[in-house]
Amino acid sequence: EDLGIVTVGFSGGQPKAGVDAGPTALIESGLLTQIREELGYKLHGDETVKFYNDLTPASDPDYRGMKNPRLVSAVNRKIASETYEHSSKGRLTLTLGGDHSIAIGTIAGTAKATRERLNREIAVIWVDAHADINTPETSDSGNIHGMPVAFLTGIAKEDKEECFGWIQDDMRLSVKKLVYIGLRDVDAGEKRILRENGIKAFSMFDIDRHGIGRVMEMALAHIGNDTPIHLSFDVDALDPMWAPSTGTPVRGGLTLREGDYICESVHATGNLIAIDLVEVNPSLAATEAGAQETVRAGCSLVRCALGETLL
Ligand code: DIR
Ligand code: MN
Ligand code: MN
Numbered sequence: 001e002d003l004g005i006v007t008v009g010f011s012g013g014q015p016k017a018g019v020d021a022g023p024t025a026l027i028e029s030g031l032l033t034q035i036r037e038e039l040g041y042k043l044h045g046d047e048t049v050k051f052y053n054d055l056t057p058a059s060d061p062d063y064r065g066m067k068n069p070r071l072v073s074a075v076n077r078k079i080a081s082e083t084y085e086h087s088s089k090g091r092l093t094l095t096l097g098g099d100h101s102i103a104i105g106t107i108a109g110t111a112k113a114t115r116e117r118l119n120r121e122i123a124v125i126w127v128d129a130h131a132d133i134n135t136p137e138t139s140d141s142g143n144i145h146g147m148p149v150a151f152l153t154g155i156a157k158e159d160k161e162e163c164f165g166w167i168q169d170d171m172r173l174s175v176k177k178l179v180y181i182g183l184r185d186v187d188a189g190e191k192r193i194l195r196e197n198g199i200k201a202f203s204m205f206d207i208d209r210h211g212i213g214r215v216m217e218m219a220l221a222h223i224g225n226d227t228p229i230h231l232s233f234d235v236d237a238l239d240p241m242w243a244p245s246t247g248t249p250v251r252g253g254l255t256l257r258e259g260d261y262i263c264e265s266v267h268a269t270g271n272l273i274a275i276d277l278v279e280v281n282p283s284l285a286a287t288e289a290g291a292q293e294t295v296r297a298g299c300s301l302v303r304c305a306l307g308e309t310l311l
């Protein structure tokens with residue numbers, strides 16, 4: 001099978017340096033070799049990491065409270081064209097981040113390509129401790145990695161081309177086709193947005209109550225059979241025990257096996273069209289071992305989504 005690779009060494013959606021080194025760390029630990037040799041994919045695209053330094057604007061003052069709005073917008077516009085290219089050719093697309101703001105681009109590109117190629121709307125499974133659905137106005141931080149879902153669904157809109165005004169309707173995601181898994185740190189404004197829009201969300205409470213097996217059944221039932229799925233996986237969905245090296249760790253998260261199970265179940269649908277793995281920041285763990293654990297966990301999630309089988 002053909003796999004499009006997009007590597008995004010980018011940290012501009014949040015304030016901590018080092019998340020731009022995530023893709024390099026994942027690749028150096030052998031992820032692409034494993035995908036090629038053990039899982040048998042034919043790889044297309046970036047085998048060396050892209051940093052998009054040429055897109056840095058001359059000046060980038062805050063806008064509607066957003067930090068680095070022109071930079072994050074420009075990088076995402078470029079990413080959208082890259083995932084669009086892969087997805088238009090019918091390739092499963094794997095994006096290695098970078099902070100989670102890059103999902104604006106990855107999802108915009110696959111959504112548009114899937115409308116054109118299959119005349120279908122995509123569904124998104126967003127696995128994260130956070131909902132990332134702040135609008136610029138509800139955000140306390142101004143960090144755009146907390147806003148991608150708002151821009152993708154059109155809950156946040158902007159006309160100014162250089163600040164996400166390039167996002168067209170055919171790049172958007174329906175709130176009905178969005179499912180969250182793993183939530184445990186959601187801002188008050190975000191809770192209101194989730195409620196008012198009737199967005200399906202499985203928090204850690206739901207996972208404790210039903211178990212991950214039943215939660216995945218319910219999540220996939222909500223999306224419906226035969227719907228193309230974009231899986232956007234923030235490594236901070238995992239408990240810091242498994243993924244300590246990330247910008248905003250939150251205790252009480254998924255075990256590595258629960259994370260792998262989510263990826264395996266999505267793979268098993270046969271409907272997976274794209275995967276993002278984001279927020280691996282090798283410089284944030286207290287120990288070198290912690291950074292390695294996080295990278296290993298990230299690799300495991302990706303391999304499971306790509307169909308690594310246990311037996
Ligand atoms: C918070 C944190 N909700 C914000 N978001 C994070 O800044 O909007 N997302 N850490 O991953
Ligand atoms: Mn996130
Ligand atoms: Mn998160």
